[in-house]
Amino acid sequence: MYNYKMTIAYDGTLYCGWQVQPNGTSIQELIQKALKVILRCDVNATGAGRTDAGVHACAQIANFKTEEELNIFRFKHSLNGLLPHDIRILEIIPVPEEFHAQRDAVSKIYHYYITTSRIQDPFKRLYRYHVREKIDIELLHKAAKQFVGTHDFTSFSNEAHLGAASKNAVRKIMRLDLIEEQDGWRLEFEGDGFLYKMVRNIVGTMLDIAKGNRQLGEIPIMLAARDRRAAGQAAPAHGLFLIQVAYPD
Amino acid sequence: MYNYKMTIAYDGTLYCGWQVQPNGTSIQELIQKALKVILRCDVNATGAGRTDAGVHACAQIANFKTEEELNIFRFKHSLNGLLPHDIRILEIIPVPEEFHAQRDAVSKIYHYYITTSRIQDPFKRLYRYHVREKIDIELLHKAAKQFVGTHDFTSFSNEAHLGAASKNAVRKIMRLDLIEEQDGWRLEFEGDGFLYKMVRNIVGTMLDIAKGNRQLGEIPIMLAARDRRAAGQAAPAHGLFLIQVAYPD
Numbered sequence: 001m002y003n004y005k006m007t008i009a010y011d012g013t014l015y016c017g018w019q020v021q022p023n024g025t026s027i028q029e030l031i032q033k034a035l036k037v038i039l040r041c042d043v044n045a046t047g048a049g050r051t052d053a054g055v056h057a058c059a060q061i062a063n064f065k066t067e068e069e070l071n072i073f074r075f076k077h078s079l080n081g082l083l084p085h086d087i088r089i090l091e092i093i094p095v096p097e098e099f100h101a102q103r104d105a106v107s108k109i110y111h112y113y114i115t116t117s118r119i120q121d122p123f124k125r126l127y128r129y130h131v132r133e134k135i136d137i138e139l140l141h142k143a144a145k146q147f148v149g150t151h152d153f154t155s156f157s158n159e160a161h162l163g164a165a166s167k168n169a170v171r172k173i174m175r176l177d178l179i180e181e182q183d184g185w186r187l188e189f190e191g192d193g194f195l196y197k198m199v200r201n202i203v204g205t206m207l208d209i210a211k212g213n214r215q216l217g218e219i220p221i222m223l224a225a226r227d228r229r230a231a232g233q234a235a236p237a238h239g240l241f242l243i244q245v246a247y248p249d
Numbered sequence: 250m251y252n253y254k255m256t257i258a259y260d261g262t263l264y265c266g267w268q269v270q271p272n273g274t275s276i277q278e279l280i281q282k283a284l285k286v287i288l289r290c291d292v293n294a295t296g297a298g299r300t301d302a303g304v305h306a307c308a309q310i311a312n313f314k315t316e317e318e319l320n321i322f323r324f325k326h327s328l329n330g331l332l333p334h335d336i337r338i339l340e341i342i343p344v345p346e347e348f349h350a351q352r353d354a355v356s357k358i359y360h361y362y363i364t365t366s367r368i369q370d371p372f373k374r375l376y377r378y379h380v381r382e383k384i385d386i387e388l389l390h391k392a393a394k395q396f397v398g399t400h401d402f403t404s405f406s407n408e409a410h411l412g413a414a415s416k417n418a419v420r421k422i423m424r425l426d427l428i429e430e431q432d433g434w435r436l437e438f439e440g441d442g443f444l445y446k447m448v449r450n451i452v453g454t455m456l457d458i459a460k461g462n463r464q465l466g467e468i469p470i471m472l473a474a475r476d477r478r479a480a481g482q483a484a485p486a487h488g489l490f491l492i493q494v495a496y497p498d
Contacts (some may be wrong), residue, residue: 011371056372085374122260123305123376125334 001065004072005095006031006045008060011086013126013238018051018060027051027087031062034082038075039066048101048245049108052197054237056127059090061245063101101245107174107192109244110199112235114207115184128184129203129239135210137178137185143206144176144187146219154226156202157195158234169195169226176202188243197234205232250314253321254344255280255294257309260335262375262487267300267309276300276336280311283331287324288315297350297494298357301446303486305376308339310494312350350494356423356441358493361452361484364433377433378452378488384459386427386434392455393425393436395468403475405451406444407483418444418475425451437492446483454481 008031016024020032028045035043048061072092079089115121115128116135154169175190187206189199205222208214214232222231257280265273269281277294284292297310321341328338364370364377365384403418424439436455438448454471457463463481471480 009371011374080368085369086371088368088371090368119329119337119339120334122258122335122337125260127372 001067001097002069003063003065003095003097003099004070005061005063005093005099005101006089007091008057008062009088009090010057010060011126012051012054012056014086016053017055018047018049018057024053027057027060028062030083030087031079031089034079035064037082038078039068046101048105049194049242050196051240051242052200052237055240055242056238057242059244060242061101061105061247063095063099065097099247104247105193105245106248107190107246108194108242109246110189110194111241111243112187112189112199112203113181113184113239113241114187114203114235115181117183121183126238127241129236131184131207133211135207136212137210139212139216140185140206140210141178142216143209143219144178146216147202147206148173148176151223152226153195153198153223155222155228155231156198156205158197158201158228159195171195171198199240200234200237201228201231203235203239207235208232250316250346251318252312252314252344252346252348253319254310254312254342254348254350255338256340257306257311258337258339259306259309260375261300261303261305263335265302266304267296267298267306273302276309277311279332279336280328280338283328284313286331287327288317295350297354298443298491299445300489300491301449301486304489304491305487306491308493309491310350310354310496312344312348314346348496353496354442354494355497356439356495357443357491358495359438359443359448360490360492361436361438361448362430362433362488362490363436363452363456363484364430366432370432375487376490378485380433380456382460384456385461386459388461388465389434389455389459390427391465392458392468393427395465396451396455397422397425400472401475402444402447402472404471404477404480405447405454407446407450407477408444420444420447448489449483449486450477450480452484452488456484457481 010027016026018027020026020029031045043064045062045064076089076092113128114131116131120130150172152170171193173191177188179186259276265275267276269275269278280294292313294311294313325338325341362377363380365380369379399421401419420440420442422440426437428435
């Protein structure tokens with residue numbers, strides 16, 4: 001069996017997310033359909049992680065196995081020819097047969113973009129969360145610091161909705177940086193793994209604090225509660241981008 | 250009568266263009282509807298220029314007249330509340346009663362964006378023309394130079410389709426600059442006025458030359474022909490942005 005690793009960029013606006021769903025069109029489904037057209041058999045494309053409806057990716061990783069050895073350049077070209085323009089295969093490389101895009105991932109980087117401009121740039125409406133309320137950037141910085149490190153993120157995860165609440169929710173956030181942009185902020189998350197909706201739930205809670213609706217001191221209490229209801233609401237999907245998935249060398 | 254000048258940004262993707270059309274939704278129509286909701290009477294919003302279906306604007310200018318004096322800050326806010334997120338009123342200012350957004354415009358700046366990356370960035374698919382063929386940038390520069398100056402642009406205009414072919418087609422292009430971008434080129438047009446589809450027809454012809462499908466020496470012949478059939482095809486709408494409309498001080 002040959003195993004191939006794909007790097008995929010997509011605009012998530014029109015999709016129900018990465019993963020195949022009974023209702024709605026997913027990115028995985030369209031890629032698997034395109035793979036089937038070329039390879040003439042059912043092929044499973046295993047993604048490094050779910051992205052939700054409306055979430056974007058600059059470099060999602062997926063792998064698929066086939067009995068044929070592929071001309072990867074030509075194959076990538078054919079695949080892109082079959083896919084809509086909002087999904088692009090950026091790279092395909094052969095990997096060892098045991099490579100698994102999800103299990104082998106050691107870290108991921110997500111960026112969440114907020115814009116604080118008075119009037120939102122219409123060209124960014126699908127890619128930036130427009131925060132209309134006044135936010136205190138000092139508080140945003142201080143809140144960010146409290147999430148860095150190893151924590152049980154049960155309160156910031158919607159895994160229960162997936163029937164997976166009993167799973168280990170301890171994750172490590174190595175980095176949560178705030179980078180100033182022309183008309184807003186980019187929140188860079190780097191972690192060893194992220195639970196379902198974890199980035200959006202953290203961003204929503206950080207913004208609650210920066211708006212003055214919650215106190216900084218509540219973060220340790222929220223984390224300790226291990227209860228989704230303790231933390232804030234999720235920030236909207238369209239500000240979130242999966243930027244990088246790292247694997248051991 | 251009070252006269253107000255609006256600066257408007259819009260993503261043209263979903264619209265049939267600026268101007269009210271029998272088929273399709275136009276930006277002008279939506280703005281006039283929103284004005285009617287607030288002012289409770291029919292209001293005409295006169296645009297500085299038509300933009301075609303799919304063409305974007307960072308700063309279209311329009312004016313409208315009303316018998317009410319407006320609180321412009323609050324009015325802008327209400328208008329944006331009624332408009333879809335892909336149309337934003339950036340500014341409203343009072344102007345003399347005789348100001349006319351179209352007649353008084355002395356120059357306009359349009360930018361046309363092309364991307365030459367192997368694989369198009371999915372986030373730019375609606376805002377950049379993806380040129381797959383190899384293009385000679387030297388030829389693009391040389392072609393640009395030949396369009397600068399005062400010419401009869403009949404061959405580069407689709408005015409005939411508007412039943413306006415007999416109109417004076419002499420226009421002056423003050424500037425046609427090529428600016429290198431991260432994954433392509435930005436063509437900056439500044440002129441005293443542009444005929445229907447003129448920018449796109451010039452870009453299409455320039456690209457024909459840069460791809461080697463037409464000769465540089467054909468440009469003077471095309472211009473002299475005063476016949477739309479002499480020049481190249483229009484470049485697609487989605488790469489074009491109306492950037493600025495200038496008025497006398």
